[in-house]
Amino acid sequence: MTEVRLLIGTKKGAFIIDSANGRSQWQIQGPLFGGWEIYHINASPLNKNLIYASQFNGWFGQVLQRSFDAGKTWEAVSNSFNYSGEPKPHLWYDGSFHLWEFAKVWNLSPSLFDEKTVFAGIEDAAIFVSHDAGESWGELHGLREHSTAGSWQPGAGGLCLHTVIQDPTNSNRIYVGISAAGAFKSDDAGLNWKPINKGLRADYLPDDDVEVGHCVHRLALHRSKPEVLFMQKHWDVMRSDDAGENWYEISGNLPSDFGFAIAVDYNNPETVYVIPIKSDSEHFPPDHQLRVYRSQSGGYDWQPISKGLPQSHFYGNVLRGALSSDQCDPCGIYFGSTTGEI
Amino acid sequence: MIQIRLPQHLRDLANISGELTLEISGELTLAAIVNTIEVEFPMLRGTILNPTTQSRRAFIRFFADGQDISNMPINESLKEYIRHATPRIDILGAIAGG
Numbered sequence: 560m561t562e563v564r565l566l567i568g569t570k571k572g573a574f575i576i577d578s579a580n581g582r583s584q585w586q587i588q589g590p591l592f593g594g595w596e597i598y599h600i601n602a603s604p605l606n607k608n609l610i611y612a613s614q615f616n617g618w619f620g621q622v623l624q625r626s627f628d629a630g631k632t633w634e635a636v637s638n639s640f641n642y643s644g645e646p647k648p649h650l651w652y653d654g655s656f657h658l659w660e661f662a663k664v665w666n667l668s669p670s671l672f673d674e675k676t677v678f679a680g681i682e683d684a685a686i687f688v689s690h691d692a693g694e695s696w697g698e699l700h701g702l703r704e705h706s707t708a709g710s711w712q713p714g715a716g717g718l719c720l721h722t723v724i725q726d727p728t729n730s731n732r733i734y735v736g737i738s739a740a741g742a743f744k745s746d747d748a749g750l751n752w753k754p755i756n757k758g759l760r761a762d763y764l765p766d767d768d769v770e771v772g773h774c775v776h777r778l779a780l781h782r783s784k785p786e787v788l789f790m791q792k793h794w795d796v797m798r799s800d801d802a803g804e805n806w807y808e809i810s811g812n813l814p815s816d817f818g819f820a821i822a823v824d825y826n827n828p829e830t831v832y833v834i835p836i837k838s839d840s841e842h843f844p845p846d847h848q849l850r851v852y853r854s855q856s857g858g859y860d861w862q863p864i865s866k867g868l869p870q871s872h873f874y875g876n877v878l879r880g881a882l883s884s885d886q887c888d889p890c891g892i893y894f895g896s897t898t899g900e901i
Numbered sequence: 902m903i904q905i906r907l908p909q910h911l912r913d914l915a916n917i918s919g920e921l922t923l924e925i926s927g928e929l930t931l932a933a934i935v936n937t938i939e940v941e942f943p944m945l946r947g948t949i950l951n952p953t954t955q956s957r958r959a960f961i962r963f964f965a966d967g968q969d970i971s972n973m974p975i976n977e978s979l980k981e982y983i984r985h986a987t988p989r990i991d992i993l994g995a996i997a998g999g
Contacts, residue, residue, distance in 0.1 A: 593913075617960065619958065622948065
């Protein structure tokens with residue numbers, strides 16, 4: 560019997576949706592933490608019942624929740640994210656300097672290798688790790704102490720570290736994405752980091768080819784080809800065949816290469832999905848038609864998939880964490896919109 | 902003993918119904934009140950005062966027996982604002998977002 564579980568974070572709370580019978584029927588649990596924004600909810604790949612949720616609210620700040628029983632019961636764990644060392648400045652929107660300041664947790668990525676280890680990507684951008692299932696957090700400060708960090712500048716959502724990807728074949732290799740600094744890689748389990756933005760272009764900056772300053776929206780890889788990375792950038796869909804050392808554009812025939820989300824098919828490392836959005840000023844799909852675009856050749860050639868999706872007057876957006884694949888064959892592709900549909 | 906009223910979101914988070922009655926040891930200050938709440942209800946850590954700066958979260962206000970003490974230094978005694986034998990501290994969330 561095929562079991563699928565969807566973990567869904569929304570502005571109004573979290574939902575856990577289970578199917579025990581091959582995706583034909585679903586049981587909805589939620590809303591959990593009603594009235595709180597759930598920036599991320601994620602389960603351990605080593606224990607599907609161990610789930611973390613980043614619970615945020617503009618009034619009361621950040622709470623982190625953990626469940627060992629698939630969301631039936633929850634307990635608050637540490638929400639203490641203290642930057643290492645003296646506070647340092649990064650660039651603010653207007654070019655002035657702003658001291659690094661914790662705002663919220665954007666990403667919770669349980670380790671692929673150790674059940675009690677979990678990474679947190681936060682705003683202002685930094686990566687933290689817990690080795691006790693969220694009871695305490697320590698910063699992997701080599702990232703924020705990179706020589707370029709003083710020039711990092713927030714995107715519209717803040718200076719957020721929104722993507723954490725571990726190489727499934729190499730526990731020392733970690734990738735992160737930061738808006739609007741770029742992509743970074745560590746090959747020593749997070750101690751040292753380097754920008755991996757060669758080939759990215761930022762038409763919105765005076766120097767298109769800067770080392771950092773790129774608004775990376777999302778990164779993805781397939782477990783069988785971990786050296787191949789896919790990226791949805793602010794504009795441009797990109798690919799790297801050498802673990803991020805060099806990037807090239809694969810936007811091809813997409814109607815717009817602006818977007819937030821990108822995902823790789825669970826069963827085929829060359830099948831990639833994106834959901835184009837018209838532009839950075841008009842956050843809805845081109846022609847107001849909600850279409851998933853799939854490339855079955857690793858990019859460049861894309862085909863729209865629209866059956867079952869609204870094809871007129873759709874004005875929602877699909878944000879970076881809201882597109883994913885299950886582990887069935889063929890896999891299910893799931894996405895959520897800012898207008899509330901799954 | 903003091904009576905404390907928390908915003909609904911925080912009552913839900915801590916699984917509290919109604920008002921809290923807490924014993925505050927030492928001087929009655931905002932810091933002592935919040936610290937006592939957080940010890941009793943660890944899931945509320947950092948939700949009332951910013952844990953890094955120890956400043957009041959912007960959309961939260963404090964009242965002691967009906968008087969606005971939101972801008973008092975958190976370590977200052979609340980003695981002069983107390984009117985009742987069992988003081989009541991209101992911790993309110995601003996109505997915003999409508």
